[in-house]
Amino acid sequence: MRFYRFMSIAILAFAIVIVGGVAIAVPNTVQTTITNTIVQAVPTTSEDSAVKISVADGLGSGVHIGGGNILTAAHVVGDQKTVKIKTLAGTEDDAAVLWVNKDYDVALIHTDGNVSGSSELDCREPRFGEQLQAIGNPLGMEFIASFGRVAGTGRQTGPWKRVIVTDMTTVMGQSGGGVFANDGRVVGINVGVTLAPLKGKNWYGGDSYTPTMTGFGFVVPASVVCDLLARRAS
Numbered sequence: 001m002r003f004y005r006f007m008s009i010a011i012l013a014f015a016i017v018i019v020g021g022v023a024i025a026v027p028n029t030v031q032t033t034i035t036n037t038i039v040q041a042v043p044t045t046s047e048d049s050a051v052k053i054s055v056a057d058g059l060g061s062g063v064h065i066g067g068g069n070i071l072t073a074a075h076v077v078g079d080q081k082t083v084k085i086k087t088l089a090g091t092e093d094d095a096a097v098l099w100v101n102k103d104y105d106v107a108l109i110h111t112d113g114n115v116s117g118s119s120e121l122d123c124r125e126p127r128f129g130e131q132l133q134a135i136g137n138p139l140g141m142e143f144i145a146s147f148g149r150v151a152g153t154g155r156q157t158g159p160w161k162r163v164i165v166t167d168m169t170t171v172m173g174q175s176g177g178g179v180f181a182n183d184g185r186v187v188g189i190n191v192g193v194t195l196a197p198l199k200g201k202n203w204y205g206g207d208s209y210t211p212t213m214t215g216f217g218f219v220v221p222a223s224v225v226c227d228l229l230a231r232r233a234s
Contacts, residue, residue, distance in 0.1 A: 068115065119178060
């Protein structure tokens with residue numbers, strides 16, 4: 001899912017909620033002070049482990065898992081030997097492509113530059129209904145988070161040998177980005193999105209179909225990623 005050209009999407013939503021209130025007088029009321037306690041949610045991921053990956057004709061996302069090693073999608077790096085990366089801190093550097101597995105759409109790249117944050121791999125397949133968060137570079141916007149849940153368990157579909165289905169917003173540029181569980185560990189890599197063809201008419205009056213993206217994304221589970229890393233290490 002490379003981002004090949006500049007895309008501008010403007011979505012304008014208006015919502016007005018009117019709440020009617022009724023005042024009730026209660027005799028002999030006791031006045032007291034209520035202190036509101038705001039509980040800060042536990043961070044779900046280390047944002048500074050996310051990276052932007054650029055190649056000659058497109059871009060994608062990746063996640064740093066430590067030691068300069070960055071996971072991404074195979075189709076993001078293609079047949080390149082080196083790519084450019086950018087960190088959340090704005091640091092830019094080169095990264096070498098160590099290996100690519102096109103069957104599972106996973107690749108590992110390495111940089112000797114500084115990536116301040118890293119996230120731990122959790123070598124499992126996310127459960128149906130589990131809450132997820134992803135960070136990537138959708139449509140060229142840098143380091144954007146999306147949220148959702150596992151909508152479908154692991155399966156072979158399209159070009160991928162095993163992916164789970166999510167209801168997270170997934171668009172071009174997010175491929176290769178890390179998908180995180182609530183504890184901040186990486187449980188998958190974003191690789192694709194469903195396309196729904198819209199039927200229309202061409203200049204000659206015939207039927208034409210335009211592919212549009214829907215809200216269902218495909219994620220390679222970390223269980224597969226860990227297996228690939230183990231095979232490469234052996």
